[in-house]
Amino acid sequence: MTNQHHSTQPKTKVAHSGIWSYVIGFVLAVTLTLLAYVIVVNHLATGFTLLATLLGLAAVQLLVQLVFFLHLGRDKNSRWNVASFYFMLLVLVIFVGGSLWIMSNLNYNMMMSPEEMNKFMLDQSMRGF
Amino acid sequence: MSHHLAPAVETEAEIKEQLDTKSLGFWIYLMTDCVLFGALFATYIVLHTSTFGGATSHDLFNMPFVLLETMVLLVSTFVCGMAILAAHAGRKQLTLILLGATFLLGATFLGLELSEFSKLASEGHGWWASGFLSAFFTLVGTHGLHIAVGLLWIGVMSWQLYKRGFTPGVTRRLILFSLFWHFLDVVWIFIFTIVYLIGVA
Incomplete structure (x- = not known):
């Protein structure tokens, strides 16, 4: 009823x-x-x-x-829609944020900014690497 | 007896339950698609400075053009919402007209995007030129591919609506399509912001 x-x-x-x-x-x-x-x-x-x-x-x-x-x-x-939306956000934060963190850390440990790395790669390819 | 044998007409509650189940399934597909786009965004952000000595995002993007694209897609998603309201009101002809308008706006968006792509490629800034451009074409192209599939979907659905009228199946597909189309506009907000606005800023 x-x-x-x-x-x-x-x-x-x-x-x-x-x-x-x-x-x-x-x-x-x-x-x-x-x-x-x-x-x-x-x-x-x-x-x-x-x-x-x-x-x-x-x-x-x-x-x-x-x-x-x-x-x-x-x-x-729509409780499950909302729940799956939050879960998707969590996944995004972990793996997009994590990827960017790892890559910036990598650049840091190579002692190069992405721009310097770019220049380095270009120089290398000019030399026929 | 006949009650058992006949594939009885679905009751309103059954139809509603079916829509809820299927729309949850479709919603979960959309969430996984968000993760796919998340991966492409992460790739783009990591690679956007890797221009290999070629053109950077500062040199390439024509902002008034991109704003036009954005507005066309936004109007398209609004008209799509209107089509759903017309469908809820049971007005078949109005729904078809609004779906047609959604299609035309979506096709215009796709046409603008393809003309941008061909202009870039013909000037030597294609996906082969650098890591930045590979990531750019993959991200924006994947969104464009979704739009193209959406256009096909509108076409098939309009035909079904025209032929069969508002059967439960047609109405359900219409609602799921509107979710898909709104979702694509949400993805575009982030392409507009992260690729274009931050790219030229």
């Missing part, structure tokens, strides 16, 4: 809020994209500040699209 109650009510609610969810998501996504673009094209920031700002804007836009377009976590039955 209660089950029936639950399944009929949210359906109409989704239909009503649906179009606004997409419109809000779209406006926010366009704004965030343009903001990041303007910052880069007009050189409004440099170095670490720029990197942090751009990655921050990308992360916010990720959240916007997950919530307003993909509707992650809206349905009460």
Whole structure:
């Protein structure tokens, strides 16, 4: 009985809020994209500040699209979707973060920056290696 | 008796349960695809300074062009959402029109991307030129390949919708397709930021 109650009510609610969810998501996504673009094209920031700002804007836009377009976590039955999403994030952090850490460590232990390594490889290939 | 023999019409609850199960399966596929893209992003970030004396990301990318690509894909994902709403409302013709618009925008995006690729390759900055360009073409090309598969999917689905109307199977595929298409836009946010914006900054 209660089950029936639950399944009929949210359906109409989704239909009503649906179009606004997409419109809000779209406006926010366009704004965030343009903001990041303007910052880069007009050189409004440099170095670490720029990197942090751009990655921050990308992360916010990720959240916007997950919530307003993909509707992650809206349905009460989507617990497993949310769980697998968090698990994917964990895997990404471990292996993307880990790869970058290992590679920068490697460069450090070779006593060379990637640019110097690049130059070294180029010199070697000029010599016919 | 007949209740047992006939492959009875699916009840609403059964359809809902099937959609939940299949959409979870599809969602898990999308999560594994995220891991695939994660590997390509890691490769790109490690290799993006390995230009082998050739052009760097500062020299190559045409930002207004990339912004246009980004906006086309964003509008496409929005229109796709509208198509799903139209499908929920049971409006077949409107759904078909919106799916057509999604297809055209997606095809425009793919066309822009391919023209960028061919311009780079014809100027000698192809995937063979350096580690940086190999990683670039692999990452952006894999995203483009997903878009191409999505276009094929829209085509098949529109045909099914046109022929059969809103059967449970067609509606389910429509919803799963919208997940796929939104997901591709999410991946593009990171390509736009990490490859292009940070590349020219």
